[in-house]
Amino acid sequence: LAGWRGDGHTAELPPAPPLEPGPLVLVDRPGSVQSSLRLALPAVPRTHPDHAALQLANLIFGGYFSSRWVENIREDKGYTYGPHSLVEHSVAGSVLVAGADVATEVTAPAMVETLYELGRLATVPPKPEELEQARQYALGTLQLGMSTQAGLASLTSAYAGNGLRLGFLAEHAARLAAATVDDVAEVAARYLAPARAVTVVLGDAARVADSLAALAPVRTETP
Template sequence: MTQHPDRTKEPAVRAFDMLHMPEPTLTKLPNGIELYALNAGDQPLNRITVSYASGLMEAAIPDALSLAAQLLREGTESYTGSQVSETLDFHGAWLKCDAGSHDTTVSLWSLNKSTVNLLPLLREILTSPAFPEKEFATLRDKHKARYLLSQKNVGYMAAQIDKKNVFGENHPMSRILNAEEIEALTTDDVHAAYKQAFSTAPRVFVTGEITELLPEIIEFFSEFEFADSSHPAQNILPMQPVAAGAVATCDVDSEHQAALAVSIPAIDRSHPDYIPLRLVVMALGGYFGSRLMANIREDKGYTYGINGNLLGYREGGVVSIMTNTAPQYVDSVISEIRRELNRLREEPMDEEELAIVRNNAMSSLAAILDTPFSIMDHHISHFHTGTPDDYFNRQLEAIKSLSSNQIMELAQKYLDPQRMIISIAHPTAESAAAGE
């Protein structure tokens, strides 16, 4: 007889089992490539991620590298863009190309039975992209259109003001091309950006059910040649934030709401306080029932959503709070943010809320272990962000040892409302009136 669960009773709650992060094996190839392999999963599929240690901040023109990454799948010496797409579709494969702050990555997902047949295409995408003029012009025009559209988005504009306030007006992280500069980009710029980013030996990350495939993948990458087998120096400049308490605003046409970005310069991922401070900021605004959400969204009704995060860049760290609200509530939202920062600094957190914060943090860590791909993403992030080798275990220990007193001490040390840097994007008077 089939037994059905009693829907009138809550399911039992139990503590998380001990979480363990599997480690990939490293093979150093003679050409300088470091190949990390993680044999995991029970499905016959895999992912190959090729990561070059050069990104937007190292590029002379960041937008050119961004376009180069998008154009990698638009044709090579032997494949047209259509043939690239048809080959991927035929094998049920997926290709993703991204340019990050200090890295450029190409990832190929495929069924194990098709991987070897796709390796010649992957080689050409990595080593001999064509950057066809027609496809370049189309992507450049789309890039320009997105830029023009973003200038009418209060959230984007507040984020851009905030970035300049946190990093510095002339910092590489604050660079952005205007419409005329985007229009002036050429395929020569794209070629130069590609050559600069892809000229040195990458790191390769292979994961999935790869027992039989791994020897062939190692042999494939051993055949690559590079002028320089070392990892390039990266353009990492410390943040240069404006004075504490600074407020910057701008007007945006065609929007009815205002966007607010609040930042407090903090510490980077290498600092011993970073992980516990991240938990404090999670309590502030990192999940649906957090302090900011409970107060400003649920109690006051000033916004549909507000979030707070500790962002760790190689250039430094920053506590970031962002939300959209009606223009008349901006000052009230800022006041409530100050209030919640002071509450964390002055009032001990009760055990019930502390348990909720711990469980949310543990759930986030457990989610990393869901799939072989998410596990490998954690290891890739280690190289992209500069986290310590034992970062996962440090997070486990920080969650277990988190206490109310520690939260107050860290909040007093890092969450001073007087250090807030505020960026606001308002709708123009005409746009606000149209929305009433």
């Protein structure tokens, strides 16, 4: 190993292009008994002033088990087992991704409820108790993430990839604690409006295209 060197080099990675909403993309999977729903919405990096409030808005929408989306399409209607949304961060940019797998026959109804929950959060401020529950979950998981060596190493690695030190944890916790209902309502309107979503459905086009077309323009593609 004597010849190995630790010298690195700087690589310039161009930022990811902005999301461009358009027709719902339906990827045809003939004979499928399920449809996979995926929506991408704009998000911000960890260092952005909106990040903490957006994290809380996402939790209220679909980021944990007590969220509105989970309550709606899993607990109330039984359309799916595990809908989930999260903010994904990379060097090239950040994006909020919501995903659920539903039975083919409820593809359009599940999409209706998904768009409804996004629109409701983007236009009506959350209740204070909803925000407080999401806040406690966010702060609690942050503490749990630091409670083991493996968790701390994972956080260190994730933050290092964005040029952050562990001191950012305390700053982020303080922002989560300080976010108000108005802060969350503002970022929800800015980032979670359904009109800003890029939507993809993977499913049996012969069975779902017409019902989805009643909700939005549809572009059908084959894999």
